[in-house]
Amino acid sequence: MPLVYYLLLSALLFGIGVAGVLLRRNAIVIFMSIELMLNAVNLTFVAFAAHFKNLEGQIFVFFVMVVAAAEVAVGLALIVAIFRVKQTVFVDEINLMKW
């Protein structure tokens, strides 16, 4: 498959992820949208690795996965901690730091 198809698909997936972050108010779904964006970037890395016949793109995917795993663990712990205090995960009701 030509590289441009993969790039367009990644762009669309990334756009859907951005739309999820902007549209949804549920913090957990916002987190899933962030995962979607990270995966779109991973697809770009692997597509470029196959295009350039270069393994570095695939290796970078592993580091993105490590960061994503750490981010999810800390982020979900944050959501649980906020839920204990506010009894909600909806971001428009979590306005402690708003002026």
Add this chain to the structure above:
Amino acid sequence: MAINLQTVLFFLFSVIALGSAIMTILHRNPVYSAIFLIVTLFALAGFYVLLNAPFVASVHVIVYAGAIMVLFLFVIMLLNLKHDLSRKRGKVGRRAFALLLVIILLAEMGVLIGGSQLTGNGVAATPPAVGLANGPADSTKFSGSTAAIGKQLFTTYILPFEIASVLLLVGIVGAVILAKRKLTS
């Protein structure tokens, strides 16, 4: 473009990935969102296999579908969000503004992809003569096999590898402390 198995699989996986990604962000129930996201991740693993990266594909399924999404589902069920399901969505103006931003972003990315030298002719059959870091591209040496990736990861990229392990340790400690401590409002 000739119709062959790879093309058919590409479009099949594309439809699955995009459709379930859209369902992920549109479904009201976060449990179904998580399940649709798992479907998207499996479709992405299919792309990795198509792109000659079987090890990335298997690690992707194990880490994302096996670990991260289970964590998501655990938290969703732990928090018991059922009573929030009948909530109304955000304001119409805000949603329209968000959609406008997304369309602008997609247009920018489309212009970049369409105008770039890499994809201007849209042909992958002629790999360019430039390897990014390793000099000229050597198509005989390229394979996404476990052995090739392990060799690179434990020689050239040993320092980032170790830093990644420290990052995971910090993440674990941070998650435990955050989830344990009672925050005061």
